Amino acid sequence: MSKKTVIIGATTNPNRYAYFAAGRLKANNHPIVPVGIKKGEVYDEEILDLRSKPDIDEVDTVTMYIGPQNQPEWEDYIVSLKPKRIIFNPGTENLSLVDKAQKKGIATENACTLVMLSANTY
Numbered sequence: 001m002s003k004k005t006v007i008i009g010a011t012t013n014p015n016r017y018a019y020f021a022a023g024r025l026k027a028n029n030h031p032i033v034p035v036g037i038k039k040g041e042v043y044d045e046e047i048l049d050l051r052s053k054p055d056i057d058e059v060d061t062v063t064m065y066i067g068p069q070n071q072p073e074w075e076d077y078i079v080s081l082k083p084k085r086i087i088f089n090p091g092t093e094n095l096s097l098v099d100k101a102q103k104k105g106i107a108t109e110n111a112c113t114l115v116m117l118s119a120n121t122y
Contacts, residue, residue, distance in 0.1 A: 003030050003122065004058055006081060008074070009065030009092075010034030010047045017089065018065035021113045028117055033059075050074060059083040063113045064092040071097055079104055087111055 005025050009018050018034075022042045025032050033056050034047045041047065048054040053074075062083045064071070071078075075097045078086065085107040088094065098108045116122040 003060035005030050005061045006033045006059050010036040012040035024117050053077045061085050063087045068094040087113055
C-alpha cells in the first residue's frame with residue numbers, strides 16, 4: 001500500500017539523508033511531497049517552500065529531517081497536515097511536537113525511514 005509522505009527538510013543535496021530517503025520512498029512506490037527552505041527538485045518533485053506552509057491533502061506520513069532547534073515555528077503547520085504518523089529520524093526527536101501530535105491522534109515514531117523501508121516496516 002502506498003503511503004503519501006511529506007519530507008520536512010527536503011534537499012537537493014545527494015549527500016543528505018533526506019535526499020536518499022526521497023529516492024528510496026519513490027522506489028518503494030510511496031508518493032513524496034518534498035518540503036524545505038531550499039529551492040529545487042528532488043527525484044522529479046518540486047521542493048515546496050516550507051515558509052509558505054503549503055496545503056497538502058491526504059498525508060499518510062510526515063518524515064522529519066530538520067533538527068528540533070529548527071522545528072518550533074513549523075510544529076502547528078505539521079500537525080495541521082493531519083498525517084496518520086510522524087517519523088522522527090535520528091537527531092530530529094522533539095517532545096513538544098510529539099505531545100502536540102499525540103493530542104490530535106497522530107502516531108509518532110522515533111525511527112529511521114531508511115531502516116523502516118529496508119526492513120519492510122514502513
